[in-house]
Amino acid sequence: MIDVYVRKAGPLHRLDPRVKIIGAVMLTVLCFFLSNLSYLLALLIFMQLLMLLTRVSSRIYLRTIWLAVRLAIIFVLIWPFFDQAGEPMLLDLWVYKVTLPGFLRSLAVAARILLIASGWFILIFTTSQSQLVRGMVKLGLRYDLGLSISIGLRYLPRFLGTMDQIKEAQMSRGFDMRKGGPITKAKNYIPILIPTIAIAMRTADELSQVLVCKGYGASKRRTYLRELQMRKTDGLALFSIASLGLLLILLDIIGLVQL
Amino acid sequence: MSVSDLTYVYEDGTLALEDISFEISKGERIGLIGENGSGKTTLCKHLNGILRPSKGRVLIEGRDIAEMSISEVVGKVGLLFQNPDNQLFCSTVTEEMSFGLRNLGLTEDEIATRSQRYARLLRIDGLAERPPLMLSLGLRRLVTIASVLAMEQDIVLLDEPTAWLDRFQSRTATDAIKGFASSGRTIVVVSHNMKLIADLTERAVVLSRGRKIADGSTREILADKELLRRAGLSPTPVSELASDLGIAGHERVITEDDLITALCRGRDGGVVRP
Amino acid sequence: MPLFSLRNVTFRYPSQEGYALRDISCEIDEGEFVALLGADGAGKSTFAKLLNGVIPHAVRGTLTGEVLFKGVPTTRLQITGLVREVGLALQDPDVQLFLDSIEEELAFGPENLAVPPAEIEKRIARALELMEITDIRAKSPKALSGGQKQRLVIASILTMGTETIVLDEALSMLDQSVKKELLDTLKRMSLREKITVVVASQDAEDIYRYCDKMILLDGGRLAAVGRPSEILRSSQVLTSLGIEPPQVLEAIERIRDEGPTDVSGRLSRYFLSQLSENRMRGGS
């Protein structure tokens, strides 16, 4: 579940990671500016169409976006307790009053949540971890931070594996961690966490020596075997994203479509 | 203990073990051999109930291991994992050795005497209060061996017991394991070191790519160089020497003793092609 | 001038009592294939790390005496300069492979040294060829076997332009046949490109046929240095230090004691003919 990159070739996979990162960030910012339901919904539908291009299987997509859907539903359900302005009244249950404008407003927030989520998922589904870090470094993230992110992402699955092995070893020496209530269960994790962290710390020690051995920091400017290259399509994509964003903001300010 | 038609498929769909069947009688000393990735470790995890077969069964004394609780299985089968670090959980060697004994429900007195006995046996009795993770790799390994043997189960699975040990440590460990097995307990030694297998076991099961390709007396299997080659294993150094030199009866040379017998049996049976 | 010379080197780690190395003096020549042997805790790792300057540059501790690399004390050289010449491979390949693709792994070192891309490309091709793994370039690092991973680790050091490779217990967890193949590759590389190779190990099995020199450590002290033919005159030298001797040598000694003398004489000659210094065909 950690490696959600979809290993297929698609048009979005070929896009320069920088374009996709800028796109995801812009979409997030845009979402907070827009409060017009029609725009948000239109954008949401557009994003779902883009999602088709990621070639992600619908089962995996639904599983990944489930948390966002849950939050969106909570917002829609809670909303009528508080925002009861406007007519007509659709439902009136004592303190729980659903009005049409209020309902549409809650839908707008729900759409906003789903939009932000789908924007980042498109990035994550179509960009490998190393491309992602490369892109961020090219966009101005410090190289050393980028390197530690790469290291972190590489070790995440390994530490999950270490924890499994420790669990198995404890089980084979008769320790049953599944017993007990939530507090006991949390406490049962401590004998697993301590060796995991201790091993991680020894790894950090060795890793720092490996970095020294590989000449990390030897030269102020390092070279790259493969440079990221913006192609025409990348430029075009970037231009379209930017213009679409601007257009929506402008429309929102002018208030052409009212809802 | 018996294993029948055991098949195991990983979550990602790779086939790890395929249709493996064999039986282990009480008191047997069995070697489980094969190259890295042949499925030895995965098979061990089935024998101790950590993994559940995708197909087939593992029975202990006639009972299906899948239906036994952790404490029931652990009462009968012990497992030494290959990597010493993922099986050290405590802050001192003494606690480490008591960990399993406590889960067996022994009294504090029994725990103390038994862990002291095994610490002496593995020559780690001077390290009682040291944190295990701070010890050298070889000593960490000895601590894990002591911790597993101290539980004194009827069947003990040992995954590469002498890896990372130097000569002294390795002698200590093999002596302890031999002593342990001589009291009627069953041991299964997993290794790609044929010298160790020849020393410790009488029967060998050969795995290759998740399948059982041979099962027989250790001597016969280690003498079958073609079989070893197919399994990606190297014969013992003296066995190679004997066949390099074309010593008469070289097919049967596995240990140093065999070499000496082969050479001394007849003067004309000596070196033919130096 | 020897490539390395250690003069009365003593080292101790801050969080450990006792000395890791005590009063070591010895030399390693250019192009030599060296076996660094010792029991668990004898100081092999510390010795290995002294050679490429990780000690004392990146590992804390107190060092007295000096390690000379091409005549210059390593304390006076920049660590970033030293690692270009002397590479160190550790036991666990997984710690040393931390990037997403094999190519990134191979390029990481030279990129840090600001080597131009075209030159990196050349070095990668050479390193893969020397390590005999030209076919793995497009694979995922996860799909590699244990032996291939170790080869990749060594290749990723070679791309930095190093002329010395130090392996700190890097072979001990490999299957025996895989280990022999890797030793073959290293020997061929060493002979062809005059690359100095130092292999630290707890047992002398296998390695004894490849090395030109054995350095024996015991509890942080230097126990013996010599050519294999000198050290292997008796397995006792090794066994008394807790180092596993070649099984064949032990067998020969028993035959000498128990069996016909002419046979043991011929066996000994055969054994000696297997040593690298006596093998003219070299490598294979």
Add this chain to the structure above:
Amino acid sequence: MGDGRLMSPREIAVLGIMIALVATMTLILIPIPATKGYFNLGEAMIFFAAFIFGRRIAGLSGAIGAGFIDAIAAPQFLPATILIKFAEGYVAGTIADVLRERANEQVVRAFAVEMGGAIMIIGYFIYEAFVLPLGFDTSAGIGVAIIELPWNISQAFIGGLIAMLLVTGIEKSYPRIRDLKT
């Protein structure tokens, strides 16, 4: 940092490993049967980093480690998580660093957990109540935020507790961790 010099190899290694640990522990969900909810151990690792390695490593590993998990599981929180977890680790680390010599260690750590935890709890409250429904009547957002409040409070509380147990445990079973402190 900030002066343009690269981090030392030791810092890079420690930061990379801490990022992995924060992310790993964020994935460990411990079920709370009564509420059908979960809490994770990510907080525990951020506080652990704060106690052992100080504010920089704690802030960065919190932001990046938890941020990565959000990016693949709940990106709707991503902007908040990056800021909040950074502040949480940075503040807890600063308190642990500054007060280390002046008071009882356990008290200092408890205080660091309280302050860091407060930032986390308040941060997510603000995000859910005011930022997500930006441009709308915010009282509805407050409602959602209140529902999530007990989760976040118990997460911070249990995380802090576990972190304190972990630090003592690790210093005992792996004393060499001291050599890694920068």
